[in-house]
Amino acid sequence: MKASCFHLSTLKETPVDAEIVSHQLMLRAGLIRRLASGIYSWMPLGLRVLRKVENIVREEMDKSGGLELLMPSVQPAELWQESGRWDQFGPELLRLQDRHQRNYCLGPTHEEVIVDIFRRDIKSYKQLPVNFYQIQTKFRDEIRPRFGVMRSREFIMKDAYSFHASQESLQQTYDLMYQTYSNIFDRFGLAYRAVSADSGSIGGSTSHEFHVLADSGEDAIAFSDQSDYAANVEMAVAIPPQTERDQPGAAMEIIDTSGLYTIEDLTDKLDADIKKCLKTLIVDSDDDGLVALVLRGDHELNPVKTEKLLRVASPLRMAEREKIKRVLGSDIGSLGPVGLGITTYVDSSAGFVRDFICGANINDKHYINANWGRDCEEPTIADIRSVQEGDPSPDGQGSLKILRGIEVGHIFQLGQKYSETMQATVLDVNGKSVVTSMGCYGIGVTRVVAAAIEQNNDERGIFWPDSLAPFQLAICPLNYNKSEQVKHAADKLYADCLQRGIEVLLDDRPLRPGVMFSDMELIGVPHRIVLSDRGLNADLFEYKGRRDENSQDLALTNLPDFLNQLFSQECVRD
Ligand code: ATP
Ligand code: MG
Secondary structure: EEEOOOOOOOOOOOOOOOOOHHHHHHHOOOEEEEOOOOOEEEEEHHHHHHHHHHHHHHHHHHHHEEEEOOOOOOEHHHHHHHHOOOHHHHOOOOOEEEOOOEEEEEEEHHHHHHHHHHHHHHOOOHHHOOOEEEEEEEOOOOOOOOHHHHHHEEEEEEEEEEEEEOHHHHHHHHHHHHHHHHHHHHHHHOEEEEOOOHHHHHHOEEEEEEEOOOOOOOEEEEOOOOOEEEEEEOOOOOOOOOOOOOOOOOOOOOEEEEOOHHHHHHHHHHHOOHHHHEEEEEEOOOOOEEEEEEEEEOEEOOHHHOOOOOOEEEOEOOOHHHHHHHOOOOOOOOOOOOOOOEEEEEOOOOOHHOEEEEOOOOOOOOEEEEEEEEOOOOOOOOOOOOOOOOEOOOOOOOOOEEEEEEEEEEEEEEEHHHEEEEEEEEEEOOOOOOEOOEEEEEEHHHHHHHHHHHHHOOOOOEEOOHHHHOOOOOEEEOOOOOHHHHHHHHHHHHHHHHHOOOEEOOOOOOOHHHHHHHHHHHHHHOEEEEEHHHHHOOEEEEEEHHHHHHOEEEEEEHHHHOOOOHHHHHHOOO
16 A cells, blocks of 8 residues: 555644543544544544454454354344333433334344344254354444543444353353454454453353453453452452451440541541441432441442342442431431441441441441440441452452453353343254253454554554554655655565565655654554665665664665565464
């Protein structure tokens, strides 16, 4: 490709509304352009990267026996009513009507459609297992679209759906997809982790997320420093202390704490250990009442674990201040478990503290030296906090470290959630009708591009892993439009590269070298060759890898060998 014929539209300035580096660089490098909130066009340069991602995904899915199909984006409401999700999905589902006032939605996912295809087409266990996949546009009316294509409203997903006559068969395909995803992310050349995950609203029990590791990631991942254990912090189990609680000490006393509103105020003023200060949070119950949650002052509430508890409203909702005051008689800053009188869950770590400090349920009053079993009831223990760095790993091996990640893939065992409600059945060996089990497997194709940049950038721009780069090599001739010698050499090298199947970008634009180089660095071409009169007169060319500190001058006679070395492996693989 010649740069003069390719619409390279790089920007010097960082766009003001782009918060994270991948979004900034995608706009600056001209990979995407915004059309509306959370809706982007893929420009020619960006599309080249997107296609690389898609091709790797497609090749590995095909290798695993997946069957590609393509389902419509527009889906009839009847199917969603049948699965029950027309009502459940809420405002993320973009609904529309046709000219006959029939209801449709823009597909945020395709379980309903694939089940409909399956039940019409597949009748016998002999046709199972089967794994259909597509690479297709989804629409989710995200409440907060942000970070460009990282969390957009329209995006491309690879989604696969498998059907099985038995749980064993589902487990086999799930394991195969786990391996296929590992192969895909290995080929992307990105640092990633597979973690066990909460399966969220889609349902099912076994699920893993694949995260590209990056400091800006929205998710926190906990993993053991001594074993394979890795889980989304949303899901990671906090292990209770493995000892007995110590006996109570001094008698409980009530003290005045006016003007102290936070745990920090309290620990400062009383010179107390934060681990001995218990905080009490109040959430709505599922029957219009309130539920109390008690945690150690240094711990954070985990909404995903908590909303699964009996009586707690799901999704978790903090109770309104007025309602708390009305029912419990004091403001938020003075609450505590002693004599509270409502359902109370105590985090397992908080349940082990003796001689604790807590609100007295009277404004501006706290208790000190309060004790479970003596001053209030024995606690109802639950795992309601998020794990922290240094906590013991739930598998008993090592302690936890926390990293941030970007969720780029997700695999679920759905079981019979959809196949039961929507009657995806087959006839078994005895001619008896059995409900199939399903798995589903997603990769955020457009998000992968942003995640790759988030992990691979510097102050000058993007550095793509070789497998995702829009071009592998940039030829930068100096004075291409003025020097016959340079033009001749550059054209010859360009033709040679094309012949070898190297994806090459010849920068034939009449630009100053600095501008040309910074463009190539910004868009992240992994390899650059510079040809100049001075170099050619000395039989030299200049080479610089995108991540190299310095360039090197090499003998022109060695150029063919050099290209062989640089690209032989990639060409064979791609
Ligand atoms: P998230 O928690 O990030 O909203 P999700 O659990 O809703 O993701 P899935 O329904 O499992 O996501 O979708 C599969 C994949 O699609 C995700 O792993 C992610 O990579 C991608 N994805 C989901 N929502 C978006 C979005 N709004 N923009 C871009 N990619 C997305
Ligand atoms: Mg989502």
